[in-house]
Amino acid sequence: MTWLRVPGADDDKRSMGVLGVVTGSERYPGAAVLGVEAAWRTGIGYVRLWAPRRVQDLVLARRPETVCHAMDETSGSVDAWLLGSGQDARERDPALRALLLEALGSGAPCIVDAGALDLVRGHAGPTVITPHEGELMRLLGLRQRPFDRAAGAARIAAELDAVVVAKGAPTHVVAPGGAAVSLEARTHRLATAGTGDVLAGVLGALVAGSAAFAAAGDSLASMATEAVELHGEAAGMAAADGRPITALDLAEQLPAAVADRLSR
Ligand SMILES: NC(=O)C1=CN([C@@H]2O[C@H](COP(=O)(O)OP(=O)(O)OC[C@H]3O[C@@H](n4cnc5c(N)ncnc54)[C@H](OP(=O)(O)O)[C@@H]3O)[C@@H](O)[C@H]2O)[C@@H](O)CC1
Ligand SMILES: Nc1ncnc2c1ncn2[C@@H]1O[C@H](COP(=O)(O)OP(=O)(O)O)[C@@H](O)[C@H]1O
Numbered sequence: 001m002t003w004l005r006v007p008g009a010d011d012d013k014r015s016m017g018v019l020g021v022v023t024g025s026e027r028y029p030g031a032a033v034l035g036v037e038a039a040w041r042t043g044i045g046y047v048r049l050w051a052p053r054r055v056q057d058l059v060l061a062r063r064p065e066t067v068c069h070a071m072d073e074t075s076g077s078v079d080a081w082l083l084g085s086g087q088d089a090r091e092r093d094p095a096l097r098a099l100l101l102e103a104l105g106s107g108a109p110c111i112v113d114a115g116a117l118d119l120v121r122g123h124a125g126p127t128v129i130t131p132h133e134g135e136l137m138r139l140l141g142l143r144q145r146p147f148d149r150a151a152g153a154a155r156i157a158a159e160l161d162a163v164v165v166a167k168g169a170p171t172h173v174v175a176p177g178g179a180a181v182s183l184e185a186r187t188h189r190l191a192t193a194g195t196g197d198v199l200a201g202v203l204g205a206l207v208a209g210s211a212a213f214a215a216a217g218d219s220l221a222s223m224a225t226e227a228v229e230l231h232g233e234a235a236g237m238a239a240a241d242g243r244p245i246t247a248l249d250l251a252e253q254l255p256a257a258v259a260d261r262l263s264r
Helices: 030-042 055-061 094-105 114-120 133-140 149-160 194-209 218-238 247-252 254-263
Strands: 018-022 045-049 067-069 080-083 110-112 127-129 163-166 172-175 180-183
Touching: 018 030, 018 055, 018 094, 018 194, 018 254, 030 045, 030 163, 030 194, 030 254, 055 067, 080 149, 080 194, 094 110, 094 114, 110 114, 110 172, 110 254, 114 127, 114 133, 127 149, 127 218, 133 149, 133 163, 149 163, 149 172, 149 180, 163 218, 172 194, 172 218, 180 218, 194 218, 194 247, 218 247
Parallel strands: 018 045, 018 080, 045 067, 080 110, 110 127, 127 163
Antiparallel strands: 163 172, 172 180
16 A cells, blocks of 8 residues: 555646745755755645745755745745644744645644644644654653653644654554554654654645545644655665765655655
8 A cells, every 4th residue: 555646647747746845944945945845856746935035046956846935925825734744833934824824724634743832722724743852742741751752643633633653663654543553663863853854744745635635634643644655665775884874865865765666
């Protein structure tokens, strides 16, 4: 079973999924580059990015096929939203807040990361959140380690009615109803900055590509599981022979990981 889409004669760029992305900031522009790169490399048809000009310029330098919008442009049509990577809620301006709330309230599927996690309670559509351990602690109101990440993820999934991807080693994917899987990546070389931003982009591509025919419920947890698997497989390829990897190395291996999965 795979959520990866292979285009056919009847497909076009829009039918392959339109992902709306609101990520990056003046402080963390690179997170937008990484997420957008990962979405393209996973096989999405169309990526639309809302971001400050500097972030747009950096994304376009790497991925000129991305369609960029100013923060005050109306949202238009997207199949799914990717929100929050490379943002800090404490530094959020009113335009960004309005855009995030509009996306979360739109009813479209949302992937919510990092600096948008504090707004997730306003979500109207099927939603996945991707907290790392520190972000999960914040959502749980915990101040001290150790704690049970799997149990914490299950509590938050039920409370928020959202799929939780609790990143780490292992990564726990928990559906709101409690169904859970734990996934070990092929390599611990993932312990490097920006690899979570890449995961969010992979997930965005899978959800946007699949939203037309499967929006909600268990499907979303299954998409999240496949995204974590693909991410771990691409990492294994990038880290062949134990070599160090950067987040972009990982993103560059995504097409090979996709092809490998489709050939099985
Ligand atoms: N190139 C770019 O643009 C990049 C941009 N990025 C963006 O940067 C933003 C900030 O994200 P962030 O993760 O660096 O810090 P933040 O969310 O403030 O949390 C830190 C607190 O959580 C805790 N903590 C516990 N476990 C942890 C874990 N596994 N990983 C990290 N922290 C963990 C830790 O506690 P400690 O372990 O120190 O006790 C600390 O208290 C975010 O928008 C992200 O998308 C990054 O993706 C990098 C590349
Ligand atoms: N030791 C490890 N072994 C395997 N995977 C890891 C390890 N440390 C981190 N990861 C994975 O790397 C990614 C890091 O994401 P995150 O903490 O959000 O970093 P960033 O915000 O810098 O992108 C997650 O997918 C996480 O599961």
